[in-house]
Amino acid sequence: MRTSSKNVLAGYHWMAAPAMVFTIGMIGFPIGYAIWLSLSNVPPGGDPVFIGLENYARLVKDPEFWNALKLTVSLYAMSLSMQLVLGTWLGLLLGRSRAAQGLTRVILVSPFMLPPVVVGMMAIVILDPSFGIANWLLAQIGLPPGLWLSDPKTVLFTFAVLDTWQWTPFVALIVMGGYLSLPAEVFEAVELDGATSFQRFWHVTLPLLGPTLVTAAVLRSVDILRFFDVIYLTTQGGPGNSSTTLNILAYRRGFEFFDFGYASAIMITLSAVVFGSVLIFSKLRAAVAW
Amino acid sequence: MKIKYVLGAAALSVALSAPVAAQTFNWRAHEGQTINLMLNNHPWSQAMRDLAAEFTAKTGIKTQIEIFNEEQFRARLTTLMQGKSADLDVYMSLTSREGAIFEKAGWYADLAPLIADKTMTMPDFNYEDFSASIRAASTFGTKIVALPINQEGPLFYWRKDIFEKCKVAEPKAIEDLPDTAKALKACDASMGVWAARGLRGAIPYSLTAFINNQGGSYATPDGKPGLSQPNTLKGLALYASLLKDYGPPGALNHTFTQVIELLGQGRIAMTHESSNEFANIMRFPGRAQDLGVKVLPPGRETKISKPVAIGWTVTMSPNSQRKPASWYFLQWATSREIQAKLIANGVAPPRASVFEGQEFNKWIAEMPIRKAWADSLIEIGKTGTGVYQSPTERVPEARDIIGTAVQEIVQGASPADAARKADEALAKLQ
Amino acid sequence: MVSRHILRALDRIQLTIILAILGIPIVWIFMLAFKSRTEVASLPPKLIFTPTLENFVELFNRNDFLHATINSMIVASGSTVLGIVLGVPAAFAISWHRMSWPATITLFARMAPGTLFLLPWLIMFTKLGLVGSHLVLILTHAAITLPVVIWVLLPYMDALPRELVESAQIDGARQDQILRLVAIPVVSGGMVVAAILSFVFSWNYFVFALVLSGIRTKTAIVASFNFIGEGVTNWGALMAAAVIIALPPLILTLLIQKRLVGGLASGAVKG
Numbered sequence: 007m008r009t010s011s012k013n014v015l016a017g018y019h020w021m022a023a024p025a026m027v028f029t030i031g032m033i034g035f036p037i038g039y040a041i042w043l044s045l046s047n048v049p050p051g052g053d054p055v056f057i058g059l060e061n062y063a064r065l066v067k068d069p070e071f072w073n074a075l076k077l078t079v080s081l082y083a084m085s086l087s088m089q090l091v092l093g094t095w096l097g098l099l100l101g102r103s104r105a106a107q108g109l110t111r112v113i114l115v116s117p118f119m120l121p122p123v124v125v126g127m128m129a130i131v132i133l134d135p136s137f138g139i140a141n142w143l144l145a146q147i148g149l150p151p152g153l154w155l156s157d158p159k160t161v162l163f164t165f166a167v168l169d170t171w172q173w174t175p176f177v178a179l180i181v182m183g184g185y186l187s188l189p190a191e192v193f194e195a196v197e198l199d200g201a202t203s204f205q206r207f208w209h210v211t212l213p214l215l216g217p218t219l220v221t222a223a224v225l226r227s228v229d230i231l232r233f234f235d236v237i238y239l240t241t242q243g244g245p246g247n248s249s250t251t252l253n254i255l256a257y258r259r260g261f262e263f264f265d266f267g268y269a270s271a272i273m274i275t276l277s278a279v280v281f282g283s284v285l286i287f288s289k290l291r292a293a294v295a296w
Numbered sequence: 297m298k299i300k301y302v303l304g305a306a307a308l309s310v311a312l313s314a315p316v317a318a319q320t321f322n323w324r325a326h327e328g329q330t331i332n333l334m335l336n337n338h339p340w341s342q343a344m345r346d347l348a349a350e351f352t353a354k355t356g357i358k359t360q361i362e363i364f365n366e367e368q369f370r371a372r373l374t375t376l377m378q379g380k381s382a383d384l385d386v387y388m389s390l391t392s393r394e395g396a397i398f399e400k401a402g403w404y405a406d407l408a409p410l411i412a413d414k415t416m417t418m419p420d421f422n423y424e425d426f427s428a429s430i431r432a433a434s435t436f437g438t439k440i441v442a443l444p445i446n447q448e449g450p451l452f453y454w455r456k457d458i459f460e461k462c463k464v465a466e467p468k469a470i471e472d473l474p475d476t477a478k479a480l481k482a483c484d485a486s487m488g489v490w491a492a493r494g495l496r497g498a499i500p501y502s503l504t505a506f507i508n509n510q511g512g513s514y515a516t517p518d519g520k521p522g523l524s525q526p527n528t529l530k531g532l533a534l535y536a537s538l539l540k541d542y543g544p545p546g547a548l549n550h551t552f553t554q555v556i557e558l559l560g561q562g563r564i565a566m567t568h569e570s571s572n573e574f575a576n577i578m579r580f581p582g583r584a585q586d587l588g589v590k591v592l593p594p595g596r597e598t599k600i601s602k603p604v605a606i607g608w609t610v611t612m613s614p615n616s617q618r619k620p621a622s623w624y625f626l627q628w629a630t631s632r633e634i635q636a637k638l639i640a641n642g643v644a645p646p647r648a649s650v651f652e653g654q655e656f657n658k659w660i661a662e663m664p665i666r667k668a669w670a671d672s673l674i675e676i677g678k679t680g681t682g683v684y685q686s687p688t689e690r691v692p693e694a695r696d697i698i699g700t701a702v703q704e705i706v707q708g709a710s711p712a713d714a715a716r717k718a719d720e721a722l723a724k725l726q
Numbered sequence: 727m728v729s730r731h732i733l734r735a736l737d738r739i740q741l742t743i744i745l746a747i748l749g750i751p752i753v754w755i756f757m758l759a760f761k762s763r764t765e766v767a768s769l770p771p772k773l774i775f776t777p778t779l780e781n782f783v784e785l786f787n788r789n790d791f792l793h794a795t796i797n798s799m800i801v802a803s804g805s806t807v808l809g810i811v812l813g814v815p816a817a818f819a820i821s822w823h824r825m826s827w828p829a830t831i832t833l834f835a836r837m838a839p840g841t842l843f844l845l846p847w848l849i850m851f852t853k854l855g856l857v858g859s860h861l862v863l864i865l866t867h868a869a870i871t872l873p874v875v876i877w878v879l880l881p882y883m884d885a886l887p888r889e890l891v892e893s894a895q896i897d898g899a900r901q902d903q904i905l906r907l908v909a910i911p912v913v914s915g916g917m918v919v920a921a922i923l924s925f926v927f928s929w930n931y932f933v934f935a936l937v938l939s940g941i942r943t944k945t946a947i948v949a950s951f952n953f954i955g956e957g958v959t960n961w962g963a964l965m966a967a968a969v970i971i972a973l974p975p976l977i978l979t980l981l982i983q984k985r986l987v988g989g990l991a992s993g994a995v996k997g
Contacts, residue, residue, distance in 0.1 A: 018819040018901060022828045025816035025872060032869040033835045036846035040838075043845075051377065051401025096744060103737045110741070111983045113749045119975040120752070121930035123947055127968045128751050131758060131961070135546030136488075136558060137767040139754065156546035158707065175748065176990070183991020232839050235932050239951065242367070244496045245548035246703050253839045261371040263693050264397060266378065266845060273842040280837040332941060337955030360941040365954045368936055375937045379848035383858060383940065553959045557767050576958065580764050 037277075043270035050264035061271035071272065073247055074255040077162060078231060078279070081251060084166035085173075085230045090219060092174045097181025098211070106182060114175040125172055126239030129155065133164065155241050158248035165249060168236060173229075177222045184218030185211070216294035224287045231280045252276040321418055326621040327356030331385040333625070334362050334376075336369040338608060339572060340445050341388070343641040344629065351628050357621045377403045377613070385616040386625055391434045391442050392606045392682035396689040404441035405614045410623050411440065421627055425647045433682050434609050442609035443630040444646040446572075446638075449605040449676040450502045451669070452593070453559060453577070454566040457586040458487065466588070469596035470509045473534065477542040480565050488564035490538050491555045494547035494706065497692065499535075499699035502568045504684040505603035507531030509595040514686040514698070521686035521722035523701060523715035532715060536705035548703055559583070568592055571676075574669050575642025584665060591672045591679075605680020607646050644673045688725040697721045752972070759969040763962035781966035789963070793942075794949040795970060797860070801935070801945055802928040802974075804864035805871055809924045810917065812868070813875030818909050820876065821883035822891075829880065832873040840870075840933040848937055858940025866934045871924040878923060878989065882916030883909070919989035922982050926975045946971050 044061055046054035065071050100106045106114065132138045133154040141151040154164045196206050234253045243250035243258060252272055260269030335341035341363050348359045364372060376384050389398065398404055410416050411423050426444050434442040459466060462483030467476045477489045493502045512528030522528055539547050544558060556573045558564045560580035578584050594601035610629060612622040628634060635645040636655045645651055660666045685694035701718035705711050758766050760777035785791040820829050847866060856862040886909055894908050935945040950967035953960040
């Protein structure tokens with residue numbers, strides 16, 4: 007059917023032109039400039055001097071870089087898997103109980119509409135082990151206090167939990183939409199087969215939700231890999247280097263230690279990682295299509 | 297009609313005074329200009345925001361002031377400087393920290409010619425009123441890069457009432473602190489005993505006296521990183537063990553914000569925190585009555601007392617298009633008259649004449665703890681040091697490495713191992 | 727049938743727990759904003775307290791937070807309008823011609839860390855004499871909200887019946903008329919979702935305004951975290967600022983939650 011438009015005159019390409027010109031005008035120079043800086047030595051106050059791939063060679067030998075990459079990937083893995091699992095569970099719960107109405111809907115949407123800066127402030131006042139309400143509440147029900155963002159062993163997981171708190175409803179709403187759009191006949195057929203509810207979920211619902219989950223995963227990947235504001239406001243990468251992700255490392259190298267060349271190399275690498283994850287998911291999307 | 301007349305008269309007086317201004321100093325020589333100031337959130341900056349109207353009334357120069365917290369202040373400043381922005385005229389700088397880097401980068405204008413120029417500087421400015429050590433921190437060769445706006449350093453705050461109740465003596469030597477803490481803990485287990493900075497980059501500020509007083513140093517005698525020296529190790533270990541054994545949970549993310557909150561709420565018995573926090577602490581109910589403040593006790597055998605003593609400064613950007621007007625602000629803000637007014641805001645004046653002056657002494661006499669605070673500041677002004685890292689120009693990075701070593705010890709690493717690792721990293725910065 | 731009742735009850739319980747976990751922290755922050763400066767972080771927490779407005783007075787009287795809030799309004803509205811003006815025709819063209827690369831290009835702005843743009847943009851906009859203006863913030867924020875507009879609109883555009891457009895073409899309608907009179911009325915629901923999301927993302931965005939704004943154009947997000955400082959930390963004002971910057975997104979949420987949820991649910995399925 008789609009091809010029928012071909013014989014009718016229809017060149018709408020120009021309508022995309024203003025947006026393209028704007029985008030390229032805005033981000034073309036910065037990305038080009040950042041790539042050039044990443045190939046230069048940039049002394050504070052001085053002009054960049056081209057040094058080829060030296061910054062990248064330094065990167066490969068820098069244990070701080072590998073540590074930051076590892077932290078970025080672990081934060082990513084923890085956040086994304088928690089959000090997909092909890093999001094699927096909540097999305098199906100919302101879908102079958104048709105509960106996303108009124109106040110419930112407002113509460114679901116609120117966390118991911120909040121400014122990340124506010125989430126950072128919440129983490130500071132709620133999770134501080136000395137005067138946050140979180141440990142006080144734990145103590146009331148007889149649980150031991152947590153160190154949350156203050157312990158190198160728990161800091162990354164705590165950030166993952168914070169991001170999961172904020173974004174699980176987002177994933178859930180997408181999953182709910184996918185679930186509600188599934189053809190009802192499929193479920194009726196399985197019910198007649200006498201499958202248990204788990205079998206039904208595992209063999210029918212989940213595969214059918216594949217494309218929806220991949221969409222949710224792409225949207226979250228781009229943000230989680232660049233997770234910045236909340237770390238910047240709370241631990242600034244600490245304790246030690248235990249939450250110094252690539253984004254934080256680049257920030258510290260550039261804006262605190264005045265090494266813009268090296269910082270740019272880290273930022274470009276991070277952009278490549280994000281781009282790579284988007285590519286992988288778009289391949290995956292084709293694979294799970296039904 | 298009236299307005300027109302006034303304007304006309306003003307224009308006339310400006311026209312007439314212009315040739316005169318070439319020979320003598322005139323506060324109104326740059327009337328009508330507007331300068332942009334970027335300040336770090338600090339008691340001095342808050343006070344400046346309130347006092348700026350007086351500057352405008354005196355000079356006819358308008359000010360636009362923006363205040364950021366330290367992290368954001370630095371990010372914005374670094375970017376504006378690296379991008380050679382001409383919008384920024386006046387900014388605050390901690391020359392003991394970033395002075396060497398900024399000077400090398402060419403981010404400071406030279407103030408020396410301006411100070412020497414009688415047509416540009418008020419006759420009673422008296423630059424020598426700032427003590428030699430304070431001046432030295434902002435002087436590179438013959439270049440004066442900034443003017444001092446305050447004096448500060450970490451002080452030992454303790455709860456006199458709790459010490460009394462528990463019959464624990466005030467520590468007389470720094471080595472007494474663990475026993476003091478132990479006794480306090482034994483007396484009231486529900487009470488927090490100690491708190492101090494545990495956030496990586498913030499640690500060296502309060503750590504330094506622990507090292508110096510026990511005879512240690514960040515540098516070896518031949519100028520190499522020296523955290524592994526025995527006396528330096530003692531300092532690292534003492535600071536870390538107090539945090540570990542008696543500090544609040546979550547101490548490794550704590551800096552002044554959390555430490556002062558704990559002290560203010562009355563949940564800890566002692567700490568080593570900034571003199572700047574004084575006015576803030578006094579805001580909490582009860583603390584003006586039950587708190588004591590003094591310089592951290594010296595080493596028992598060494599008798600050394602050498603805490604950090606630094607000062608923020610105010611300076612101007614070399615890219616400023618309004619340098620004369622900016623200089624007017626700088627000299628006004630650091631003048632004797634204005635510094636005397638800042639005392640009530642808890643800003644310790646860097647000018648000797650203000651410190652010894654009537655206004656300051658009157659303010660001190662109102663409360664015993666103010667006297668103790670002022671005496672401590674005078675003492676650290678004489679004994680303190682602005683150097684609190686191993687020799688390097690890359691000061692911020694070096695302080696991070698030192699802080700990381702302390703964090704590792706708090707988490708159970710042996711002081712010797714942590715120090716060796718830090719020394720290796722520090723050597724790369726030299 | 728009993729088991730079905732039990733299952734339904736279990737669903738209710740799970741949902742209630744989730745909603746409590748999501749909602750209580752937000753309510754808690756709102757409560758803290760009405761406590762006095764020295765009470766904010768005190769433990770045990772006082773659940774019953776005399777609410778005070780002192781933090782908001784500090785915020786608006788001494789700190790001119792109102793001005794920053796107005797700046798944020800200008801920037802978020804401006805970048806939203808710009809994003810819609812550029813994004814709607816683009817989404818239509820992209821969807822009609824099944825072009826994927828233009829949509830991908832706009833996404834690049836969201837794949838690089840925001841800090842990467844700071845120094846280059848400062849240099850670029852200093853040359854253009856725009857640093858410190860509202861315009862520079864509108865432009866930069868639009869660069870990151872434009873992809874949101876396009877990607878939210880794409881599924882709506884895809885759902886537009888092609889026959890509608892084709893019959894308009896046969897009737898001799900001009901291309902811009904087709905966009906205005908045929909496409910836009912059909913996708914107006916999606917445009918509302920795109921506009922609101924774009925407004926909220928711009929409102930919430932932090933790092934660009936930190937460097938590119940001037941004294942007169944500082945946004946509320948940038949101004950909000952400046953109540954911490956040695957000797958001058960004010961928890962109360964910080965919490966009040968958190969409430970003020972959280973309010974516009976939450977109010978918009980309240981107004982459009984139904985459409986937004988519908989948009990998210992349908993958008994992702996088709997996208």
